[in-house]
Amino acid sequence: MTEDRRLLRGERTRAAVLDHTLRLASVEGLDGLSLARLAETLGISKSGLFAHWRSKEEIQLAVIDHARQEWIAEVSAPGLRAPRGVRRLWAVHERRMAYYESGRQPGAYFFASAYFEYNARESAVGRRLISELDDWMALLTRLAREAVEAGELRPGTDPAGLAYLTDSLGVYAAMQAPVVGAAATCGAARQSLLTHLRALATDPTILPEPT
Template sequence: MTVDGRLARGERTRTAVLDHALGLATSEGLDGLSLGQLAEALGMSKAGLFAHWRSKESLQLAVIEHARDQWTDEVIRPGLLEPRGVRRLWAVHDLRLAFYETERLPGGCFFANANFEFNARPGAVRDRLAVQLREWMAFLTGLAADAVERRELRADTDAAALAYEAESLAVCAVMQAPVLGAEVTFRHARNALLGHLRALATDPSILPEPT
């Protein structure tokens, strides 16, 4: 029981640190993270954090995985509860924007920020971010392709191009929202994809009307 209790406390500590680090990375940059900085912010000893991460890079990689888990919980899993086809593709886009609107991450989007930050920096962090981006784009492309195969989108629809358009709209919206206003920016991002999907849909009535 003592061992189990220690493991549980250790996992809670690890999660709390990663939650704080994830938010900080969106405002200060993933490269700006340090074990000392986190220890001071959380009132912990730096030595205690070394029990979880032995280097700055190992912390950065752990934050990426933590962000991936959060993304799965907030966007992917709820989206997969929607009916297969074009409605599922739309739901994922809508859920993504809804997550940004919660402002749980002060800098908007961890992955958009981190990809910009590390795009020209070779190394393990960039490599892991690249894997995540490829997986995400393959997921979006798969949703679009499934909608085509189910004949909910026109047969000549380019699934990869549609995934690129959805990604572009969301990234643009989250980057512009702090400057141009969240309400109008996210509404445009929703309506732009929704209008495009309705134009491609064989039965537009299964999708909501633009607002």
């Protein structure tokens, strides 16, 4: 028990446990998480985990929050440092592909698989995932709208439709990567969006050339 407390003491160690749990969820699914399973893979007693999480649902919600913070750090925040307009939308997509290619998650990519896993379930976990998806789509739609308003995309471009296309390419890359490899599927998702954005751009030269 003393060793368990030492392992779980402090926010740094809590974050390390959540890192491990996120990787585990990418392989076994969010529904497969439990305090017992987590304790087994960490090599500690289940009682040691109760200092932080009292139920399966609590650990699942904590993992979603942890995944969101990692997504912000690896995808959203770096992408949003690009110049406002179409380059910012492209940069967010590019950062997403780079994140998938990084190998940070050994199985299917967390949010992409979790949305499918909880798509038809009414639960606190399902509602949280819907909220995360709504926030992500709102961000993509805002970036597309800003690009139209800046005159960098042709008038009449539908921001919501462009956001849907951008996310669809990302989801396809995420779900296909474990099967055909991240390099191939992320490369295809990059080229597909880049070709589409350059066709819509009023000045395609501000975007990279397709390879």
